[in-house]
Amino acid sequence: MNWRRGLLLAAIHLAVAIPCVVWEESHIWQWLRERESIPVTPPPVVQPSDGNTVYFSPCGGWENFSTARTLILGADMPAIAISGWRMTCPGRWQIAGMAGETWFHHSRSVEEKASLGLCVCVAVTWLLVGGFPLRRHPRWYEEPGGFITYCTLCSVALVALSGLIWLLVQLCTQAPHPWAFPEMREAPAFPSLFAMLAWYWWFFLLVWRQLQSAWRLTRRVPLFRTATSEATRS
Numbered sequence: 599m600n601w602r603r604g605l606l607l608a609a610i611h612l613a614v615a616i617p618c619v620v621w622e623e624s625h626i627w628q629w630l631r632e633r634e635s636i637p638v639t640p641p642p643v644v645q646p647s648d649g650n651t652v653y654f655s656p657c658g659g660w661e662n663f664s665t666a667r668t669l670i671l672g673a674d675m676p677a678i679a680i681s682g683w684r685m686t687c688p689g690r691w692q693i694a695g696m697a698g699e700t701w702f703h704h705s706r707s708v709e710e711k712a713s714l715g716l717c718v719c720v721a722v723t724w725l726l727v728g729g730f731p732l733r734r735h736p737r738w739y740e741e742p743g744g745f746i747t748y749c750t751l752c753s754v755a756l757v758a759l760s761g762l763i764w765l766l767v768q769l770c771t772q773a774p775h776p777w778a779f780p781e782m783r784e785a786p787a788f789p790s791l792f793a794m795l796a797w798y799w800w801f802f803l804l805v806w807r808q809l810q811s812a813w814r815l816t817r818r819v820p821l822f823r824t825a826t827s828e829a830t831r832s
Contacts, residue, residue: 599729599730600728600729600730600731601729603728603729603731604724604725604726604727604728604729604730605725605728606728607724607725607727607728607743607747608720608721608724608725608728610724610747610750610751611673611674611720611724611747611750612717612720612721612724614669614670614673614750614751614754615670615673615674615677615716615717615720616717618666618667618669618670619666619670619683619713619716619717621666622664622666622667622670622684623709623713626709627706627709657686657687665757665787667684668753668787668790669750669753669754669757669787669790670683670716671790671794672746672749672750672753672787672789672790672791672792672793672794673746673747673749673750673790673793674716674719674720674723674724675794675797676719676723676797677716677719677720677723678716679692680692680693680715680719681693681694681712681715681716681719682694682695682699682712683712683713683715683716684712687700688700688712693711693712693715693716693719694708694711694712694715697711697712697715699712724743727742727743727800728743731743732800732803732804732807733803742796742797742799742800742803743800745792745793745796745799746793746796746797746800749789749790749792749793749796750789750790750793752789753787753788753789753790753793756787756788756789757787
């Protein structure tokens with residue numbers, strides 16, 4: 599295991615994830631200081647004239663992802679899947695679901711547990727991904743972990759550059775509140791989309807390595823090796 603590489607990648611992705619989590623959660627933490635839980639009206643139940651009951655569920659609908667969520671999703675897709683952070687309907691096996699988060703119930707303690715679980719998952723994920731590279735190649739773009747990290751850093755650089763340009767424009771035009779940076783919804787974070795695709799590449803390599811290991815293991819079994827040799831001779 600390459601501990602130095604794993605620790606380096608884990609530190610880089612934590613340095614990206616923590617500010618994005620704080621930025622994303624800051625919009626609701628202010629309100630949660632005044633209310634312990636968010637009362638949410640249950641989804642409507644429509645009763646047609648034929649007597650059948652139709653139930654509308656919010657799970658599985660389209661969501662408008664901010665740039666902060668896009669950055670974390672592209673850089674840490676497995677951590678998002680395990681933690682259930684900011685999901686509309688997290689599963690019971692996910693950290694947010696085990697903390698009690700549902701579409702009808704959100705609280706400050708639940709949000710903190712989900713955010714902390716996300717950061718822990720990010721650190722563990724990149725310790726493993728960086729410490730056990732699936733491909734050993736000197737070129738960074740031919741190894742999924744290095745490619746994902748590079749795309750993430752490019753997205754962060756583009757977001758920071760767009761924010762700096764916006765701030766300079768506000769200062770030059772003498773805006774009344776130049777420090778009120780808007781929500782990161784239009785910032786260019788398109789390299790994160792390539793990082794999402796690279797995670798599928800990483801999963802494919804992981805499955806392929808497991809199949810190769812299983813095949814080598816079966817070749818070492820005497821019974822299977824004898825049967826294979828007999829079939830070859832015949």
